[in-house]
Amino acid sequence: MDEREAALRRAAEIGFDYLSKLPERAVGARADAATIASRLGDLADEGMDPTRVVEELATAVDPGLVGSLGPRYFGFVIGGQLPASAAADWLTAAWGQNAALHASSPAGAAVEQVAGRWMLDLLGLPADASFGLPTGAGLGNTVGLAAARHAVLARHGWDVEARGLYNAPEITVVVGEEAHATLSTALQYLGLGRERVVRVPVDDQGAMLADAARDAIVAVDGPLIVAIQAGNVNSGAFDPAATVADAVASHPNAWVHVDGAFGLWAAVPPSLRHLVEGVDRADSWSTDAHKWLNVGYDCGFVAVREADAHRAAMATSASYLMRSEQRENWEWVLDSSRRARGFILYAALRSLGRSGVRALVERCCALARRMADQLREADDVAVLNDVVLNQVLVRFGDSDERTREVIAAVQEDGTAWMGGTTWQGKAAMRISVSNWSTTEADADRTVEAILRCARR
């Protein structure tokens, strides 16, 4: 066995061992970054045998690993890894394709194209929309808003890619007060200004008030971009997409972008489709595969109704870049050289099929409701949001201090892991049920752990 094979086999063994112990390992990390860094040593003059490097690395970092692939991790909005997708991920590393160009990997080009079309179909988006695979929904927002910026200015005869925003017609950007932070960074990157927006007030679930959204839109007669949200990162609430679509219908130059990092998946099960009513009438959409589809990092998805605006906003050219007649992956996202993340997306969709995606989304929502119902029953525990999706916000003793104490105690206990947030000025525990492997028993065990910690 040569040294490469030995190192890869050892890495696989260590990986299997980690994954098999994951369900019973403490979910949170047991050491902080400074401690892990101190275990890594200094840069040496001499090199090291590859297998030993792998073993040393695994031993050094182990206490700092977070069991976020496991069934009782409910932090942020972090999915696990479906077995087929995880296996395809290992192969993606083995094959090491640069999926930027057809010339650099016909396989990478083909798989991304097929998986992208399946995503449009599954999410109920126009079959002829263009799409790309950014690293995540945050950069998907940047891509969607770049296409929006291109289109609304091109309709005024302004080429923003060539001339920039100097002396360009002014664009009004309308967002909800609860827009995700990455929406603001997208505006910041694109020169549209994170503060130079019209903010629409929201209801007690964090969704734009429909009347206020309509008023904000009809007040604008120049170029207009409206960015709505499908799935509030805390509550899971949806902005009123149908009202927004109706309001922009009579506007001469508007574009609607949807940030649906996880909420766009509500389009898959018929039981949740009412939440995304009108979302398919937008012009661009951003979501993640590495959240609810349970694809490993990193894999987002962005789709744009007007392919020409999408490509104009993203593509550049250079003489050596051998553009083919076929779809080029890199023309639809911000990065050029990159891994073939289409393989992991394809494997997830192929292994689940439509019915599997539907079941995954429905199961997570049912588990979120189950946990909310059990928590609501307990003394001094309040569920702050309407549990319409997979997100639950919990508060203890109607006290910020006590809520933060319970969150810290649960994290320390190790049975499960969830983070905190501030919801409408109050501290809350955030539970996001996003993992394919979470069962009812995991949900019940987690609630028991939370209530045990709360009683201490």
Ligand SMILES: Cc1ncc(COP(=O)(O)O)c(C=O)c1O
């Ligand atoms: C609504 C929303 N938009 C965007 C993002 C950013 O996604 P990513 O970190 O994958 O870029 C998130 C992450 O939770 C989100 O919830």
